Amino acid sequence: MIGNESLLQLALLLPLVAVAGIRLLGRHENLREAVSLLAGTALFATVCSLYDPVFRGELVEIRWLELMPGLSLAFRAEPLGLLFSLIASFLWSVTTLYAIGYMRGHGEGNQTRFYSLFAVSIGAVMGIAFAENLFTLFVFYEVLTLSTYPLVTHAGTDKARAGGRVYLGILLGTSIGFFLLAIVATWLLAGTLSFTPGGVFDADTPRSLLSVLLALYVFGVGKAAVMPFHRWLPAAMVAPTPVSALLHAVAVVKAGVFVLLKVCLLIFGLDTLGSIPATEWLLYLAGISVLLASVVALRQQNLKARLAYSTVSQLGYITMGALLATSAGFSGSALHIVMHAFGKITLFFCAGAILVAAHKTEIHQLRGIGRQMPVTMVAFFIASLSIIGIPPTGGTWSKWYLMLGTLEAGQWLLMALLMGSSLLSIAYLLPIPLRAFFSGNGQDSGGPPVAIREAPWPSLLAIGVTTLGCMLLLFYPNAFYQLIKVAL
Amino acid sequence: MLAHLPVLQVILPLVAAPSCLIIRKSGLVWLFTFLVSLAALTVSALLLQQVIDSGVISYHLGGWDAPWGIEYRIDILNAWVLLIVSALGTVVLAAAHTSIRRELEEGQQILFYTLYLLCFSGLLGIVATGDVFNVFVFLEISSLSTYALIALGRDRRALWAAFQYLVMGTVGATFLLIGIGFLYMVTGTLNMQDLAARLPAIGTSTTVLAAFAFILVGICLKLALFPLHLWLPNAYAYAPSVVTAFIAATATKVAVYLLIRFTVSIFGVDFSLSVLPLQHLLIGLGLLGVLTASVVAVYQMNIKRMFAYSSVAQVGYMIVGIGLGTAAGLQATLLHLFNHALMKGALFLALAGVVYRVGSANISAFRGLGRRMPWTMGAIVIGGISLIGMPLTAGFISKWYLISAAVDSSHWLVALLLVAGSLLAVAYVWRLVEAAYFHSPETPDKPADEAPLSLLIPTWLLALANLYFGVDTRLPLAVTEMASRTLFGGAL
Numbered sequence: 001m002i003g004n005e006s007l008l009q010l011a012l013l014l015p016l017v018a019v020a021g022i023r024l025l026g027r028h029e030n031l032r033e034a035v036s037l038l039a040g041t042a043l044f045a046t047v048c049s050l051y052d053p054v055f056r057g058e059l060v061e062i063r064w065l066e067l068m069p070g071l072s073l074a075f076r077a078e079p080l081g082l083l084f085s086l087i088a089s090f091l092w093s094v095t096t097l098y099a100i101g102y103m104r105g106h107g108e109g110n111q112t113r114f115y116s117l118f119a120v121s122i123g124a125v126m127g128i129a130f131a132e133n134l135f136t137l138f139v140f141y142e143v144l145t146l147s148t149y150p151l152v153t154h155a156g157t158d159k160a161r162a163g164g165r166v167y168l169g170i171l172l173g174t175s176i177g178f179f180l181l182a183i184v185a186t187w188l189l190a191g192t193l194s195f196t197p198g199g200v201f202d203a204d205t206p207r208s209l210l211s212v213l214l215a216l217y218v219f220g221v222g223k224a225a226v227m228p229f230h231r232w233l234p235a236a237m238v239a240p241t242p243v244s245a246l247l248h249a250v251a252v253v254k255a256g257v258f259v260l261l262k263v264c265l266l267i268f269g270l271d272t273l274g275s276i277p278a279t280e281w282l283l284y285l286a287g288i289s290v291l292l293a294s295v296v297a298l299r300q301q302n303l304k305a306r307l308a309y310s311t312v313s314q315l316g317y318i319t320m321g322a323l324l325a326t327s328a329g330f331s332g333s334a335l336h337i338v339m340h341a342f343g344k345i346t347l348f349f350c351a352g353a354i355l356v357a358a359h360k361t362e363i364h365q366l367r368g369i370g371r372q373m374p375v376t377m378v379a380f381f382i383a384s385l386s387i388i389g390i391p392p393t394g395g396t397w398s399k400w401y402l403m404l405g406t407l408e409a410g411q412w413l414l415m416a417l418l419m420g421s422s423l424l425s426i427a428y429l430l431p432i433p434l435r436a437f438f439s440g441n442g443q444d445s446g447g448p449p450v451a452i453r454e455a456p457w458p459s460l461l462a463i464g465v466t467t468l469g470c471m472l473l474l475f476y477p478n479a480f481y482q483l484i485k486v487a488l
Numbered sequence: 489m490l491a492h493l494p495v496l497q498v499i500l501p502l503v504a505a506p507s508c509l510i511i512r513k514s515g516l517v518w519l520f521t522f523l524v525s526l527a528a529l530t531v532s533a534l535l536l537q538q539v540i541d542s543g544v545i546s547y548h549l550g551g552w553d554a555p556w557g558i559e560y561r562i563d564i565l566n567a568w569v570l571l572i573v574s575a576l577g578t579v580v581l582a583a584a585h586t587s588i589r590r591e592l593e594e595g596q597q598i599l600f601y602t603l604y605l606l607c608f609s610g611l612l613g614i615v616a617t618g619d620v621f622n623v624f625v626f627l628e629i630s631s632l633s634t635y636a637l638i639a640l641g642r643d644r645r646a647l648w649a650a651f652q653y654l655v656m657g658t659v660g661a662t663f664l665l666i667g668i669g670f671l672y673m674v675t676g677t678l679n680m681q682d683l684a685a686r687l688p689a690i691g692t693s694t695t696v697l698a699a700f701a702f703i704l705v706g707i708c709l710k711l712a713l714f715p716l717h718l719w720l721p722n723a724y725a726y727a728p729s730v731v732t733a734f735i736a737a738t739a740t741k742v743a744v745y746l747l748i749r750f751t752v753s754i755f756g757v758d759f760s761l762s763v764l765p766l767q768h769l770l771i772g773l774g775l776l777g778v779l780t781a782s783v784v785a786v787y788q789m790n791i792k793r794m795f796a797y798s799s800v801a802q803v804g805y806m807i808v809g810i811g812l813g814t815a816a817g818l819q820a821t822l823l824h825l826f827n828h829a830l831m832k833g834a835l836f837l838a839l840a841g842v843v844y845r846v847g848s849a850n851i852s853a854f855r856g857l858g859r860r861m862p863w864t865m866g867a868i869v870i871g872g873i874s875l876i877g878m879p880l881t882a883g884f885i886s887k888w889y890l891i892s893a894a895v896d897s898s899h900w901l902v903a904l905l906l907v908a909g910s911l912l913a914v915a916y917v918w919r920l921v922e923a924a925y926f927h928s929p930e931t932p933d934k935p936a937d938e939a940p941l942s943l944l945i946p947t948w949l950l951a952l953a954n955l956y957f958g959v960d961t962r963l964p965l966a967v968t969e970m971a972s973r974t975l976f977g978g979a980l
Contacts, residue, residue: 068885068961139879146878153926161926168918176877176910181903184891 004053004060007046008077008130011085014043015123019116026112033100036115040093043122047085051479054082055486061132071193073139074132078195079487080265083334083480084258085129087341091250092122094462098349099242101459105356108240114154118246120147125251128258134183134193134267137259141179141223144255145171148247152239159238166235171222174229179220182213186267189213195262199269210268211278217263218282218319223256226319227289230312237304241352244304249311249344254337257318261333264322265487274325283323287417290316294424301362303351306428307344310387313421314340320414321402327488329405334484336398339386339473343395346383346466347429350376353455353463363432370436373454379467381433386470388425394473397481493538494547494560497531497570498616498626500524501609508602514594518585521601525578525608532570532612536967539567546618555679561618565753565822565971569615569745572826576737576833576950577608583946584730587840591642591728600640604734607633611742620668620754621678623746627664627710630742631657634735638727649722656719660709667703670695683754692763700764703750711743713807714777717800724796725849729840732792736799737833741825744806748818751810752975761813770811775905777804782912786919791842792849794916795835798875801909802828808902809890815976816893822968824886827874830957831883834950835871838864841939841947851923858925864939865924867951872917874954877910881958885965 002010018039025031053060054077066072096118103111124147127140145168153164187193189209190200201210222229236248264273273279290313297309314336321333353376354360358369370377382393389399399422406415454460504524511517538545539562547560562570581604588597610630614623635657639650672678674695675686690696705716712720724732751760761767778801785797802824809821839849841864846853858865870881877887887910894903938944957964 065959067959068888068965135879142878146873150925156926156928161922164926165918165922168914172914173911176914177904177907181891181895181907184888184895184903188892188895 004050004058004077005062007050008060008062008075011043011046011050011089012075012123012126012130014039014046015119015126018119019123022112022116022119029104029111032112032115033096036096036119037093039119040089040096043089043126044086044093047082047089050077050082051086051483053077054079055483057486063132067135070191071135071187072133073136075127075130075136076132076195077130079483080258080262080334081129081131083483083487084254084337085126087254087338088122088125088129088251091246091341091345091466092118094465095242095246095345097465098245098352098459098462101456101462102242102352102356103240105456105459106240108154110154114151114240117147117151118243121151121247121251125255128255132194134186134195134263137262138175138180138183141175141255141259142172144223144252145175148243148252151243151247152236154240154243155238157238163235163238167232170229170232174220174222177220178216179222182216182220185213185216195266197266197269199272200267201269201272207276210272210276214268214273214276214278214282217267218260218285218323221256221259221263223252224260224319225253225256225312225315226286227292227312227316230289230293233312234305234308237302237308241304241348241355244308245345245348245352248308249348250341253311253315254341257315257322257333257337260319261322261330261337264325265330270325270327270330273323279323279325283320283411283414286316286320286323287414289313290320290421291417291424294421294428298424298428301364303354303361303363303366303432304348306363307347307351310425310428311340311344313425314344314387317398317402317418317421321405324405324409324411324414326405326408328401328408330488331481331484332398332401332403332405334487335401335477335480338477338480339394339398339470342466342469342473343383343386343393346379346463346470347387349459349463349466350380350383353459356459357453357455366432367435367439370433372452374452375454375460376463377433377436379463380436381430382467383470384429384433386473387429388422392474393470394477395470396474397477490534490538492547493531493535494545494562494616495549497528497535497574498560498609498613500528500531501605501612505602505605505609508598508605512598514589514597515585517598517601518581521605522578522581524605525574525581528608528612529571529574529578532567532574535562536567536571539564540967540970555677555682558622559618559679559681560616561680562616563971564967564974565748566615566745568822568967568971569741569825570612572741572829573608573611573615573738576829577611577734579946579949580730580734580737580833580837583733583837583840583943586940586942587730587844588728590844592640596640600637600728603633603637603640606630607637607734611738614742615745618680619678620671620680620683624661624665624668627661630739631661631710634739637731637735638723640731641726641728643726645722646726649719649726653719653723656709656716660706663702663706663709665706667699667701667706670699670702674699680749680754684756687755687759692759697763700755700760704747704766707743707747707750711740711747711803711807712800713803714773714780714800717777717781717803720800721793721796724799725790725793729792729836729843732796733833733836733840736796736836737829740799740803741829744803744821744825747807748810748821748975752818757813757976761811767811767813770807771899771902774804774807774811775902775909777801777807778909779905779912782909782916785916786912788916789851790849791851791854791920792836792839794920795832795839798913798916799828799832801913802832802875805886805890805906805909808906809893812893812897812899812902814893814897815972816889816896818975819968819972820886820890820893822971823889823964826964826968827882827886827954827957830950830953831871831874834867834947834954835875837943837947837950838867838871841943844939844943845937851919854920854923855927856924860937861939863944864947867944867947868924869921870951870954872921874958876913876917879958880955882954884958885961
C-alpha cells in the first residue's frame with residue numbers, strides 16, 4: 001500500500017510524466033494518445049484513493065521547497081480540492097477520448113504540442129486544487145494561464161492570435177494587477193498565506209481594509225469571469241473544441257471559482273465574510289453578471305459563443321453562492337462546480353461533434369440536424385436540462401441549494417435574479433435541441449430520410465459518458481455532498 | 489595574499505588590459521581576458537565569503553592610513569555588487585569570442601578585449617574603493633572605455649550613440665566631480681567614512697546641499713533615471729551585442745550602487761530623504777520611469793532597443809525601492825540589482841545569438857524563430873517571464889519584496905503602479921513571443937539553425953540562474969538582508 005503522501009505526490013507528478021511520454025512518442029499517434037488516456041485514468045484512480053483519508057479528516061501534506069522565509073510550495077489534500085481534482089482528472093480522460101475523435105476528424109495540426117500542453121494544464125489544475133497556501137496556488141494559477149495560451153491560439157490564424165491576446169491580457173492582467181496585490185496584502189496583514197479553517201485574519205482587522213481585499217480577490221481571479229472581466233472567455237472560443245470543453249467549461253473557469261471558494265472559506269472564513277460591507281456589493285455584482293450574461297447569451301448566434309456566455313452566467317451563480325456566506329449557499333456553489341462541469345462539457349462536446357460531422361457552427365444552421373445526429377442532440381438536450389437545473393439531471397441539486405442559500409441569507413432579490421436567469425437559460429438552450437428535432441425545414445420533410453452521420457466513435461463515446469454522468473448525479477450526489485460537508 | 493584581495497580585485501584587470509595589446513592573437517587574447525575575469529570572479533567570491541565571515545575589510549593602499557591614503561573598504565554591500573559585476577562580466581566574456589568574431593574586424597577585436605578589461609576594472613574600482621575621488625577616477629576609466637566599446641558597433645549610428653553618451657556621461661561625471669569638490673571644501677576629507685562622520689556636524693549649509701544636488705544628478709545621469717535616460721536606448725541598441733549584454737548587466741547596477749552609497753552611507757538616510765523632498769522625487773521619477781519606458785518599449789521595432797527601454801524601466805523599480813526609505817525597500821532594490829543583472833544578461837546574450845544567426849534584431853527577424861532557434865528563444869522566454877516577474881523566476885522574488893515593501897510602508901498607490909509596470913512588461917515580452925512562436929517565418933523551410941554552443945552555454949547559464957534564484961533564494965536573501973540592515977543600522 002502506498003502512503004497517502006506519496007499518492008499526493010503522484011497526483012501532482014503524473015501529468016508531468018504524461019508530458020514526457022507524449023513528447024517522446026510524438027511520432028506514434030496511437031501510442032501518444034494511449035499515454036494520455038492511461039495517465040488520465042491513473043490520475044483519476046490516484047485522486048480517488050485519496051478520497052477516504054480526506055473524508056476521515058487525515059492530514060495529508062507535502063512540502064516541496066521554501067522560496068522565501070514562510071513562503072513555500074506546499075500541498076495538502078483537503079475536501080474542496082479533492083472535489084475539484086476528482087472532476088478535473090475524470091474529465092481529462094474523457095476529453096482525451098473525445099479529442100482523439102475530434103482532432104483527427106477535423107485534421108488539426110501540431111497535435112503533440114496540443115496533447116502535451118493539455119497534460120501541463122491538468123498538472124497545473126492539480127497544483128491549484130491541492131495548494132496548501134495562496135502562494136502555491138498563485139504559482140499554479142499562472143502556470144495554467146501560460147500553458148493554456150498556446151492551446152487557445154492553436155489554429156495560428158490572425159483571429160486566434162487576437163483571441164489569445166485578449167485571453168492572456170485579461171487573465172495575466174487581473175492576476176498580477178489585483179490577485180498578487182491581494183496576496184501580498186494578506187501576507188502583510190495576517191502573516192500567513194496558509195489556508196486555515198475559519199480564516200486567517202484577526203477579528204480586529206479593519207473591515208474597510210478587508211472590503212478592499214475581497215474586491216481585489218474577486219476581480220483578481222479573472223478566471224472566475226465575474227463581469228466586467230469576462231471578455232477572455234468568449235475570446236478563448238477560437239480554440240479547438242476539446243480545449244473549450246475541458247479548459248473553458250471545466251479546468252480553467254472552475255479553477256477560478258474554486259479559488260474564490262477557497263478564499264471565502266479558508267482565508268476570510270464565512271463569519272468574517274458575512275460581516276464585510278463589500279460582500280453585499282459584490283453579491284449584487286455577481287447577480288448582475290448572472291443576469292446580463294444570460295441576456296447576452298440569448299443574442300449570440302454562434303453556438304460556442306452562446307455556450308461561453310452561458311458559462312459566464314453560471315460562474316456568476318457559483319461566485320454568488322460563495323459570497324452569500326451561508327453553508328447552504330456554499331454547498332450549492334461547490335456542488336455547482338461539479339454539476340455545471342458535467343453539463344457544460346457535454347454541451348461543448350456536442351458543439352464540437354456538430355462541427356466535425358456536419359461542419360456547422362451557427363445556431364440557425366442547426367434546424368433539423370437531430371435527424372442526422374440523433375445521439376448528439378439528445379445528449380445536448382439532457383445536458384441543457386442539467387444547466388437549467390431540472391430533473392432528471394444533477395443540476396437540480398446545486399440550483400436547489402443555491403436557492404436555499406439565498407433564502408437563508410434573506411436575499412429575496414437575488415433569489416428572483418436566480419429564477420429569472422434560469423428562465424433565460426431555458427430560452428437560450430432548449431430551442432436548439434428542440435428545433436433540431438421538430439422543425440425540419442419544409443423541403444426536407446417530404447424527401448428521403450437523412451442518413452445518420454455522427455461524429456467519430458471515440459467522441460460519441462465521450463459524449464455518452466458525460467451525459468450519463470449528468471443523469472447519475474441526480475441520484476448519487478451524496479459522495480460530493482458529504483465531501484462538502486467535511487469542508488464546512 | 490588574502491589580505492590584498494580588495495586591491496587585487498581592481499588591479500588584476502587593470503594591469504591585464506594593456507597586456508592584451510602584446511598578445512595580438514584574437515583567440516589567445518580572449519582566453520587571456522577570460523582567465524583574468526575568472527580570477528576577478530574568484531577574488532570577489534572570496535571577498536564576499538570573508539565579509540560574511542568576519543565583517544568589513546579595510547585595505548590601505550600603499551600602507552598609508554585612511555584619511556591621507558586611499559582606503560579600499562569592502563562591506564557586505566559592495567562585496568555583493570562586486571560579485572554581481574564580476575560574475576556577469578565573466579559569463580558575458582565567455583560568449584564574447586564567437587559573437588565578436590562575427591561582428592568586428594580582426595584588428596578591432598584586440599581593442600575590444602583591452603577596452604572590456606579596462607571597463608571591467610573601472611566598474612570594480614568604483615565599487616571597491618572607499619574614497620570619493622577614487623570613485624570619480626574609476627568612473628572616468630569605465631566611462632571612457634564604454635564610449636569606445638559602443639562606438640565599435642557595426643551600425644554607423646553606433647558612433648552617434650557613443651557621442652551622445654559621451655556628452656551626457658561627461659556632464660554626469662563633471663557634476664559628480666563638482667559635488668565631490670564641494671564636499672572636500674567643507675569637510676576637508678575624501679574618505680567616505682570620514683565624510684559620513686563629519687557631514688552631520690556641518691548640518692545643511694548651502695554648500696552641502698549644492699554638493700548633494702550635483703552628486704545626485706551626476707549619478708542619476710549615469711544610471712539613466714528617467715528623464716535622464718536619453719543616452720541609453722541608442723547606446724544599447726547600436727553597440728556590439730556582447731557589449732550591450734555587458735553594460736546592461738553591470739554598468740547601471742554600479743550606478744545604482746553609487747546612489748545607495750552616497751545617499752544612505754555618506755549623507756545618511758535622514759539627510760537624504762528629509763532635507764530635500766528626495767523621497768517623493770525618487771518614488772515619483774522611478775514610477776514615471778517604469779511606466780513611460782515600458783510603454784515606449786511596447787512600440788519598439790528593434791528588440792535590442794525594446795529591452796533597452798525595459799532596462800530604463802527596471803532602473804525605475806530599483807529607484808523606487810531606495811525612495812521608499814525603509815530597510816525592506818532597500819533590500820528589494822538590492823535583490824532586483826542582482827536579479828535584473830541575471831535577466832538582462834540572459835536576454836541580451838540570447839539576442840547576441842539571434843544577431844549572430846539572423847543578422848538583425850528587428851521584430852520581423854523573430855518571425856518563426858521559435859522553430860528555427862528553439863534553445864535561444866527558450867532562453868529569451870525564460871528571461872522574459874523573469875522580467876515580467878512570474879513566480880518561480882528570480883524576477884518574482886524582487887517584485888514580491890518591492891511590492892511588500894511598498895504596501896508595508898502603506899504606499900498602496902505605488903504598489904498598484906509597480907504592478908501596472910509588470911503588466912506592461914507582459915505586453916512587450918509577449919509581442920516577441922508571439923512573433924517567434926505564432927508567426928510563420930518569412931522563409932518557411934529553413935531548418936533548425938541554432939546559435940553556436942559557445943553562445944548558447946553562457947546564455948543558458950544565465951537563464952537557468954534566473955530559474956535557480958527564483959527557487960533557492962537563500963544566498964541573495966541573506967546577503968541583501970544583511971546589507972540593508974547594516975546600512976539602515978543608524979536610521980532604524
